[in-house]
Amino acid sequence: MLDQExxxxxxxxxxxxxxxxxxxxxxxxxxxxxxxxxxxxxQQNVLPILRRAAQRIEDDLALLS
Known part of the structure; x- marks a missing residue:
């Protein structure tokens, strides 16, 4: 996380x-x-959503290999 840096x-x-x-x-x-x-x-509200989205993309990438 970058916090106003x-x-x-x-x-x-x-x-x-x-x-x-x-x-x-x-x-x-x-x-x-x-x-x-x-x-x-x-961290509490946005991070879990980002992690779920990344997991879905990773699942799709796995199908391509």
């Missing part, structure tokens, strides 16, 4: 997308307005 008021959270061999082949990122979503809220 690149720009004041910008919070960003990301997860890797891994290929069939376990190597990172991409990432999913969401940027949030820091005044509207705390770092804790992002």
């Amino acid at each position: 690149l720009e004041e008021g910008l919070r960003s959270i990301a997860v890797p997308v891994r290929g069939p061999r376990g190597r990172a082949v991409g990432a999913i990122n969401v940027s949030l307005h820091a005044a509207r979503t705390s770092a804790t809220e992002a």
Whole structure:
């Protein structure tokens, strides 16, 4: 998570997308307005959604190999 490190008021959270061999082949990122979503809220509410989305992409990638 980046918490206003690149720009004041910008919070960003990301997860890797891994290929069939376990190597990172991409990432999913969401940027949030820091005044509207705390770092804790992002970790509790956004991170699980990102992880589920990454898992679905990884499942699809596995079908291609």
